[in-house]
Amino acid sequence: MTAVSAAVPALDYIFHPRSIAIAGVSAKETPGFGGGGFVQSLQDIGFRGPIYLIHPTAPAIRGIKCYASLADVPDDVDYVISSVPARLVPQLLEDCIKKNVRVLHLFTAGFTETGDAERAKMEQTVVARAREAGIRLIGPNCMGLYVPAARLAMMQEQIPEAGPVGMVSQSGMNAGEFVRYAIPRGVRCSKVISFGNGADLKAADFFDYFADDAETEIIVAYLEGIQDGPRLARAVRKAGAAKPVVILKSGRTEAGTRAASSHTASLAGSLQIFDALCRQAGAIRVESLEELVDTAVAFQFVKRLAGPNIVVVGGGGGASVLAADDLDAAGLKLPALLPETQEALAKVTAEAGTSIRNPIDTTSLWLEGGFEATLRPCVEASNADVVLMHTAFGSGISSRFGDARSRTAQQVEIMKKLQEESGKPIVVAIRSSTQADGFTQTLEFQELCWRAGIATFPSIARAGVALANLLRWQAMHD
Structure with a gap:
């Protein structure tokens, strides 16, 4: 990638308004959609500057003083959100020009997208007038x-x-x-x-x-x-x-x-x-x-993959078989495990009902000391570029081995350590749960992972497509 210019881009000012006026806010106290929704959103995120509301009759809405028109606002306004009907936009624009507004965001719809020639003409007229006055428009018909x-x-x-x-x-x-x-x-x-x-x-x-x-x-x-x-x-x-x-x-x-x-x-x-x-x-x-x-x-x-070779580890033979198909279809490669990798896995993996081929189907991930003993040989394998661990919560294998929450916190720490030591990415596919507690545990585990710098995906197939896209981008730029 080329270096990014240190100069401030020309449009940067539109993203940093010092004050905002919203025209077309309902006098009802509920946030709703449109003007009221923008008021609520700005209050929730903690906009630091003043917010001015434009309403012809209401004295205040949501605790904010209202003004009958933009011209009545006593202070400078550099950003205006329009939620008024399309027919009122030309007059609002004139008020913006008089107020030296820099940006007019038109949430207002009802212009060219309607297919009506007169409304399309009105949109063109508004744009021409705004450009003449040096005001930039975002929209219309947008958030x-x-x-x-x-x-x-x-x-x-x-x-x-x-x-x-x-x-x-x-x-x-x-x-x-x-x-x-x-x-x-x-x-x-x-x-x-x-x-x-x-x-x-x-x-x-x-x-x-x-x-x-x-x-x-x-x-x-x-x-x-x-x-x-x-x-x-x-x-x-x-x-x-x-x-x-x-x-x-x-x-x-x-x-x-x-x-x-x-x-x-x-x-x-x-x-x-x-x-x-x-x-x-x-x-x-x-x-x-x-x-x-x-x-x-x-x-x-x-961020980057050294190549397409992926080692998959988790519990469940059916999931492993489907993983092989999904990842191969995405363009990734599942190499045969090296003898030394299989030897290390054999020490912690029971023979019955498991597999130490790639994909690896094992219950050792949930045994005491088994998680690192299983994952480390995969990460350290010289023919692996990325390791994918798949799991689920609320039912299945993971529900049979004690307190899932304390165990998963330990697992994340191990994955973080192995990823940092090896410089090789570990990604996690978390299959969806149909149980309330399982769904909550999924969200908790997902957050633990990303805060540790580990990518999470809702399925093995989706992980495969995303990783293949990363490789495709690398191939175009290397």
Whole structure:
């Protein structure tokens, strides 16, 4: 990867507002959706600056004083969130111009995405007027920004802990879902952008920004359409030359293309052409939101693989057989264990009902002293590039061997030690539980793992695909 510029990217100011005004907040006290939702989200994450609410009649909402118009706010405002109806946006924009606002986030929908020519014309007029006045628009029809370090949130329960993953998304829901799925697995974000129709600031602008942003080490994206194809191609190539880029592209089918057009007025474009762009840019295209999260986990925690050879260890013969198929299908290799590895495993593995071939099917992981005695030979094997340990909670083998919580804490410490000593990644696949306590234990174990720097996945198959994506990216950049 090339070095990232130390200069502050030109768009950096939009991610660090000093004050925010929200126009179109309901007088009802419930957070709800839209303006009230943004108020709640900003309060929950602890936005440090003043929040001004614009409402024609309410004196205060959620303990915050209201103003009849943006012009009535006595202080400077540099960022405005619009939740007013589309017909009121032109006047709100004029108020923003008079107030020297720098950024207008249009949560407001009802523009080009409706397919109505007059509404599309109104969107174009708003963009032209904003550009003339030097105001940047995010949207319309979007959730805007989640910036943990700046205490900006687009949805409730978004945490202030920042990390290396930046996201560009045309969909607010998919941006929110990415964050919701990623946080329990340890992925932390630098900035997440939902830009909707992209009438002014488009995907290309944000790829350009992330390429130069020192806080972003990994870029993920959800795109529905191609806006200004040549410029987007240049921006993705620039970002791909600087850091990992992983893209989920919708509109891959005729039905998806229609849905993209009605959602954000997007023209999906040829998937073949988009794949060619990804190859040229050294970017990875994935097939689902789950794969996008899994691949982000691999880049943040695994970081790099020396090769495709994987050793799998866990309990359950059927799971082991399926693991071999799933991992081979993903493009990984399951080498035969070396004689010295098998010899070490034989000392701690019972003969009946187990296997010390690869995948390794054993109960020794749950015996006193057995976890390290089983895992260490796998990690130290010269023909292993990564070790995958699979497990489950609430039923099965792990439930038969004493206190699961104290045992798993010890297991995580051992995995952390072995990973640090060997420099070889250990990843964990935690099969889902159907029991409440098992589900709770899964979440607890998952957190212990990622806090120890160990990547976790919800299945062996998903781990395999994510690791293969990491290898594919390495092959394009080495």
